[in-house]
Amino acid sequence: MGSRPPDEETLVARAKRGETTAYEELVRMHQGIAFRVALVAAGDRGDAEEAAQDAFVKAYRALGRFREGSPFLPWLLRIVANEARNRRRSAGRRAGLALRAAAVVSGDVAPSPETTALTLERRDTLLGGLAALDERDREVLVHRFLLELGEEETAAALGIRRGTVKSRTSRALDRLRAVVGEDVP
């Protein structure tokens, strides 16, 4: 015990050699964000879970084509998002994840400073503003800020170029600001 967990690059290399235990670690490392990206793309929890699961299996089988040394997460998220979008199309569902504000924070758990900075009213305003945006604007903001993904991961998940992420984010923020204002204390 006490040894450092292997880094992602090592795990990828081992998984490429067929070590399923290494791949399991990669799954555990990324399953949270993979599920959320799938949820945003599929708009349905059940489909998101299946899509994320299928995507991990497909990614494993495609590992031979993954270029070692390049970041794993964007490559994975591209597969996850494609899988989830396909399911949404198959189900004939329109895009649009219903985001709900969390219930009142339990008195037992200290809310994070960021959470306390938002009043309930402001949360609802922001959620309403996001919902009012068109799909492309909303999804880029959700990926960049709510999922806290970098530009490269966002580009992969949305199937667009990194430069497009940058410009689309800027425009989407302007449009959202026009709806909700900027509540700077």
Place this chain on the structure above:
Amino acid sequence: MNGLERELVALSDAVEWPDSPDLAPVVSGRLGDAPRRPGLARRPLAITVAVVLAAVLAVLAVPPARTAILDWLGIGGARIVRVDDLPPLPLRQDLEVLGGPATLAEARAQAGFRFADPPRGEPRPDEVRLAPGLRVSYLWRDGPDARLIVTQFPGRVGDPALLKKLAGDATRIDRFAIDGDTAVWLEGGPHVVLFVAPDGLIRDDHGWLAGNTLLVDRDGTTVRVEGALDRPNAVDLVRAMPASPSSEG
């Protein structure tokens, strides 16, 4: 980051995201195929498997030829065959093919072959499964699935309980001995357990894709240990299985 961007990041904490499911166990159970090597076409590989399986079926269909195939890489009732590609497995473990739940006493009375008792010590197996004449299994459960399975089956040539393991290139296969008994350790890569049913059809045994597997030939009965154990622990587990009073019923 400007004010609105910070608010959106803060909103992430306030959004009621559904709990992320633990995907690793299910994904792990579906990793039947080894990662593809670049430039390796799938079709010829699939044909390789088809040829192997067709050969197995054809040979098994002709009783006199059975011994030839059993000589490939024999240990007890299990045979290991290396292939370039592995057949797909079902998503979930199908524990039903291990037989029905039974008490140890029922298994002893009805198994029809000698097998060892569960390993001494804790934890005790959650379940005993019996397929009379074919195999007895001890299961340590993890909800609806199994996390450790010890299966014993008669390993005599000609028995219906012939087991095949298809191992991919990435699987390391070590042959060694445990207290004089022949043993094989499979580690590090995917392998598929295929069972040849009494009707001669090959089907996947129970959908359990073990990371590591230990096979031991003990007095004509093959012990198979599958689960997330390393080799020393798997060997200890087999050593903790007492010589059984179980006898042919």
